Amino acid sequence: MNVTTEQLFDDARTQNGFLPDPVSDETLRRIYDLMKWGPTSANCSPARFVFVRSPEAKAKLAPCMSAGNRAKTLQAPVTAIIGMDMAFYEKLPQLFPHDQTARSWFEGKPAVIEATAMRNSSLQGAYFMLAARALGVDCGPMSGFDSTMVDAAFWAGTTVQTNFICNLGQGDPAKLFPRSPRLTFEEACAVL
Amino acid sequence: MNVTTEQLFDDARTQNGFLPDPVSDETLRRIYDLMKWGPTSANCSPARFVFVRSPEAKAKLAPCMSAGNRAKTLQAPVTAIIGMDMAFYEKLPQLFPHDQTARSWFEGKPAVIEATAMRNSSLQGAYFMLAARALGVDCGPMSGFDSTMVDAAFWAGTTVQTNFICNLGQGDPAKLFPRSPRLTFEEACAVL
Numbered sequence: 001m002n003v004t005t006e007q008l009f010d011d012a013r014t015q016n017g018f019l020p021d022p023v024s025d026e027t028l029r030r031i032y033d034l035m036k037w038g039p040t041s042a043n044c045s046p047a048r049f050v051f052v053r054s055p056e057a058k059a060k061l062a063p064c065m066s067a068g069n070r071a072k073t074l075q076a077p078v079t080a081i082i083g084m085d086m087a088f089y090e091k092l093p094q095l096f097p098h099d100q101t102a103r104s105w106f107e108g109k110p111a112v113i114e115a116t117a118m119r120n121s122s123l124q125g126a127y128f129m130l131a132a133r134a135l136g137v138d139c140g141p142m143s144g145f146d147s148t149m150v151d152a153a154f155w156a157g158t159t160v161q162t163n164f165i166c167n168l169g170q171g172d173p174a175k176l177f178p179r180s181p182r183l184t185f186e187e188a189c190a191v192l
Numbered sequence: 193m194n195v196t197t198e199q200l201f202d203d204a205r206t207q208n209g210f211l212p213d214p215v216s217d218e219t220l221r222r223i224y225d226l227m228k229w230g231p232t233s234a235n236c237s238p239a240r241f242v243f244v245r246s247p248e249a250k251a252k253l254a255p256c257m258s259a260g261n262r263a264k265t266l267q268a269p270v271t272a273i274i275g276m277d278m279a280f281y282e283k284l285p286q287l288f289p290h291d292q293t294a295r296s297w298f299e300g301k302p303a304v305i306e307a308t309a310m311r312n313s314s315l316q317g318a319y320f321m322l323a324a325r326a327l328g329v330d331c332g333p334m335s336g337f338d339s340t341m342v343d344a345a346f347w348a349g350t351t352v353q354t355n356f357i358c359n360l361g362q363g364d365p366a367k368l369f370p371r372s373p374r375l376t377f378e379e380a381c382a383v384l
Contacts, residue, residue: 001197001198002194002195003197003200004193004194005193005195005226005323005326008195008226008322009226009227009229009230009323010226012229014231025383028381028383029377032377032380032381034197034200034202035201036374036375036380037201037204038201038318038321039206039321039333041333041334041335041356043372043374045374047380048380048381049380049381049382050381050383050384051383051384052384053383053384054384056384095372095373095374096372097372097373098369098370098372115310116335118307118311118314119310119314119335119356120314122310122311122312122318123314123315123317123318124318125318126315126316126318126319126322127322129230129231130200130230130319130322131197131201134197134200142233143233143308143311154384163311164233177290178290180235180288180289180290181286181289182228182229182235182237182287183228183237183283183287185221185224188228188239188240188241189224189240189242189243191217191220191243191245192242192243192244192245192246192248192249192346
């Protein structure tokens with residue numbers, strides 16, 4: 001499918017308000033079926049997604065959000081909770097079939113598990129947002145929420161913890177903030 | 193610029209060998225000038241990049257890599273070290289100009305600093321790899337290295353720590369591994 005780098009990067013903006021257009025189940029599946037191909041270490045694929053759309057689920061999520069993020073989260077057609085499965089290594093026999101010892105690289109090593117889950121579920125969260133943008137869905141990622149409350153409300157009884165949360169829909173251009181500056185190549189990079 | 197989702201996701205593969213075609217400084221700048229627009233929390237932009245290309249710099253990096261990653265790292269035209277600046281919040285007055293109190297959200301809070309640096313530099317690492325693919329540059333991301341050694345060799349005297357490392361160039365199709373399976377939508381996602 002054709003997309004442009006402007007759509008993915010230069011012209012894409014974090015959205016703070018959304019138009020009423022819905023995001024279909026079919027679109028959510030298409031986003032997942034693109035982003036799932038992005039690379040993770042040992043193909044560990046720790047990201048898990050809950051798509052919050054019904055009024056009941058939104059009502060559970062709203063009190064977990066920081067005050068500044070609550071109204072836009074209630075307004076967005078869908079809010080994605082991007083989680084990380086802290087027992088991701090249990091799936092390595094399935095996901096990394098050519099080395100059946102891969103699970104032992106993680107089992108019983110909490111610091112390695114934590115770094116791997118956070119690094120790779122964040123990579124996958126970025127693939128997710130760029131896949132959404134590729135399909136014409138705008139994103140509003142947020143870190144302002146009570147993660148203990150979100151974990152209890154949406155991942156109880158699982159080994160998943162919340163990484164970040166992202167509103168999805170058609171952005172309302174009237175709600176955009178002015179774009180903030182970025183570091184120059186010289187500030188962020190060196191060539192040796 | 194036109195790209196395809198196949199080029200970014202479906203058909204893109206982690207490369208384990210590289211053809212001799214070089215990656216120019218101009219291409220490295222173009223990758224950065226795309227990926228820098230990807231969203232980070234409070235625009236904190238903690239990722240820093242060292243592009244290792246000269247024989248001298250490659251010789252410094254090779255002993256830091258795990259045995260299985262050494263030969264392909266020496267062979268790749270460029271190897272990017274993706275780091276995270278643990279003092280990223282010092283740049284918030286510049287990067288988040290509309291709230292000059294943003295630095296105080298992080299200063300003296302090591303757990304928040306660590307999670308924010310890791311989450312956001314990983315998001316930026318993913319933007320980086322998809323920007324490279326958009327410009328026709330193949331990626332070979334790796335977590336198998338001694339991070340204490342890489343930090344000492346490339347970030348000494350700075351507040352930057354290594355997150356992950358990524359070979360860049362034109363992939364050698366002969367060195368590809370068979371593609372590993374991904375979780376289905378039902379295994380990774382729920383719609384509420």
